[in-house]
Amino acid sequence: MDFASFLQQLGQQLINGISLGSIYALIALGYTMIYGIIRLINFAHGDIYMLGAYFGYFATAILKMSFIPSLIIAMVLAAITGMVIERAAYRPLRSAPRIAVLITAIGVSLFLEYGSMLLVTPQPRTFPAVFPAEIYNVGGLVLNSQQIVILAVSLILMLVLNYVVHYTKSGKAMRAVSYDTDAAKLMGIDVDKVISFTFAVGSALAAAAGVLVGIYYNSIDPLMGIMPGLKAFVAAVLGGIGIIPGAMLGGVLMGVIEALVSGFFSSTFRDAAAFGILILILLFRPSGLLGKNVREKV
Amino acid sequence: MLEVKQIDVYYGAIHALKGVSLEVVEGEIVTLIGANGAGKSTTLRTISGLLKPQKGTITFEGQTIAAKPAQQIVKLGISQVPEGRRIFANMSVMENLELGAYIRNDNKGIGEDLDMVFKRFPRLAERRTQIAGTLSGGEQQMLAMGRALMSRPRILLLDEPSMGLAPLLVKEIFSIIKEINAAGTTILLVEQNAHMALSIAHKAYVLETGRITLSGTAKELAASESVRKAYLGG
Numbered sequence: 091m092d093f094a095s096f097l098q099q100l101g102q103q104l105i106n107g108i109s110l111g112s113i114y115a116l117i118a119l120g121y122t123m124i125y126g127i128i129r130l131i132n133f134a135h136g137d138i139y140m141l142g143a144y145f146g147y148f149a150t151a152i153l154k155m156s157f158i159p160s161l162i163i164a165m166v167l168a169a170i171t172g173m174v175i176e177r178a179a180y181r182p183l184r185s186a187p188r189i190a191v192l193i194t195a196i197g198v199s200l201f202l203e204y205g206s207m208l209l210v211t212p213q214p215r216t217f218p219a220v221f222p223a224e225i226y227n228v229g230g231l232v233l234n235s236q237q238i239v240i241l242a243v244s245l246i247l248m249l250v251l252n253y254v255v256h257y258t259k260s261g262k263a264m265r266a267v268s269y270d271t272d273a274a275k276l277m278g279i280d281v282d283k284v285i286s287f288t289f290a291v292g293s294a295l296a297a298a299a300g301v302l303v304g305i306y307y308n309s310i311d312p313l314m315g316i317m318p319g320l321k322a323f324v325a326a327v328l329g330g331i332g333i334i335p336g337a338m339l340g341g342v343l344m345g346v347i348e349a350l351v352s353g354f355f356s357s358t359f360r361d362a363a364a365f366g367i368l369i370l371i372l373l374f375r376p377s378g379l380l381g382k383n384v385r386e387k388v
Numbered sequence: 389m390l391e392v393k394q395i396d397v398y399y400g401a402i403h404a405l406k407g408v409s410l411e412v413v414e415g416e417i418v419t420l421i422g423a424n425g426a427g428k429s430t431t432l433r434t435i436s437g438l439l440k441p442q443k444g445t446i447t448f449e450g451q452t453i454a455a456k457p458a459q460q461i462v463k464l465g466i467s468q469v470p471e472g473r474r475i476f477a478n479m480s481v482m483e484n485l486e487l488g489a490y491i492r493n494d495n496k497g498i499g500e501d502l503d504m505v506f507k508r509f510p511r512l513a514e515r516r517t518q519i520a521g522t523l524s525g526g527e528q529q530m531l532a533m534g535r536a537l538m539s540r541p542r543i544l545l546l547d548e549p550s551m552g553l554a555p556l557l558v559k560e561i562f563s564i565i566k567e568i569n570a571a572g573t574t575i576l577l578v579e580q581n582a583h584m585a586l587s588i589a590h591k592a593y594v595l596e597t598g599r600i601t602l603s604g605t606a607k608e609l610a611a612s613e614s615v616r617k618a619y620l621g622g
């Protein structure tokens with residue numbers, strides 16, 4: 091391979107990687123926000139992403155809605171689902187040991203996966219093409235319309251999230267609870283409400299990712315959340331769990347690494363690379379790229 | 389105004405408060421003194437609703453509050469500056485103060501109180517965009533107090549405001565506490581610095597291993613033999 095075609099290949103894999111990475115980032119955000127607020131790795135989060143894809147599927151394929159309304163409906167329904175799960179499964183365990191909540195999360199995850207199989211059958215479904223598949227050629231690099239939609243939607247959602255977290259009262263309450271729950275209570279913040287809100291936001295972002303993946307790969311199934319869920323979790327750890335910009339960075343990096351590995355080596359190593367990263371971070375930088383090195387709060 | 393009656397509080401098997409009673413009359417500064425581990429912070433945390441008493445009652449202006457969640461207690465007008473300040477170190481001074489006013493929606497009133505806080509603590513005004521974690525210890529204490537005042541409380545609970553501060557700063561903080569009280573806010577002050585606390589308080593209670601052992605006017609306690617021996621260094 092000569093240098094020019096290497097560069098061209100590199101550029102192409104970067105485009106693919108960033109598109110895929112934005113999807114990981116959207117899922118990773120929910121992991122990190124929920125971890126930040128109740129110190130829980132919500133293993134059911136990947137399944138919320140799957141539900142989001144199905145909500146989007148029903149809106150587009152059956153109700154024949156167009157893209158934006160379907161996306162919004164999927165996000166709203168997933169937000170409600172997330173809040174219900176928190177209310178029913180996690181809130182009763184608020185003062186239980188962390189391991190109990192973690193096991194419950196795994197239970198919720200299995201429940202959603204196999205419950206969905208029962209409801210919608212394990213058969214993969216074809217996500218309708220909501221956009222004409224157009225391919226653009228920019229200086230030798232190929233960019234398709236789905237990728238543009240993924241990038242645009244992810245970017246907008248992350249900007250909105252950033253605004254909500256930094257400039258709204260709910261966002262400030264969220265950061266306060268995440269930093270020091272008791273101090274937040276002394277401000278008059280209703281911690282349960284803030285936790286509920288966090289689950290809603292995280293789940294809505296995961297649902298958006300689900301719809302985008304449906305559009306990108308055209309196919310969805312009840313177990314589709316497992317792998318991306320795990321990878322987004324790795325992405326969140328890579329960026330620094332509990333840190334919002336960390337999840338964005340970790341997600342995009344994760345996507346890029348995967349694309350480079352499958353582009354230059356072989357796609358069989360793709361998943362191994364993802365989990366290899368997890369091992370490396372845990373060994374060398376357990377607090378993640380943007381994390382401050384081990385400063386447990388007192 | 390605030391009446392704590394015979395409360396028992398546990399941390400698991402640890403019996404931290406054993407039948408503690410105390411009363412705060414509107415307009416006064418009441419201080420609760422005692423050694424490390426006596427249960428002073430536990431008392432304040434229970435009043436604020438962070439802990440629930442197993443037995444006993446807490447009433448605030450005639451309402452029982454012991455069963456209410458913490459956020460409702462703040463809304464009734466009880467605000468606390470917790471031990472160790474517990475400011476939101478990763479947020480700006482301004483954001484900390486805004487969070488202090490979380491329960492309020494009257495933007496005009498919030499603005500007035502912000503001016504009041506900045507007037508009382510001019511150092512915070514200069515540092516409003518600074519990240520709170522980078523403030524000095526004294527400034528952090530001022531921020532914690534300012535933040536608590538932003539809810540416009542009827543009673544302010546202060547947990548060891550002098551902790552870790554240089555003597556000059558302790559004096560400054562105590563004179564500010566007196567000013568806040570003079571401006572109409574009732575104060576319940578927990579201190580290990582009994583000397584300073586008794587010098588500004590109207591009434592005082594002594595807490596020893598979960599029990600109130602002495603109470604009276606601050607003057608009486610400052611003069612009492614046992615208090616002088618145990619808390620005032622002879």
Ligand SMILES: Nc1ncnc2c1ncn2[C@@H]1O[C@H](COP(=O)(O)OP(=O)(O)OP(=O)(O)O)[C@@H](O)[C@H]1O
Nearest residue numbers: 399402404422423424425426427428429430431580
């Ligand atoms: N979270 C906790 N879990 C278990 N025991 C606790 C906890 N917090 C306090 N205690 C115990 O309760 C008792 C009272 O503690 P508290 O913090 O109220 O004391 P204090 O009077 O405020 O002391 P200090 O002056 O050191 O702040 C102590 O024996 C302490 O060990």
Ligand SMILES: [Mg+2]
Nearest residue numbers: 428429430471
């Ligand atoms: Mg204490």
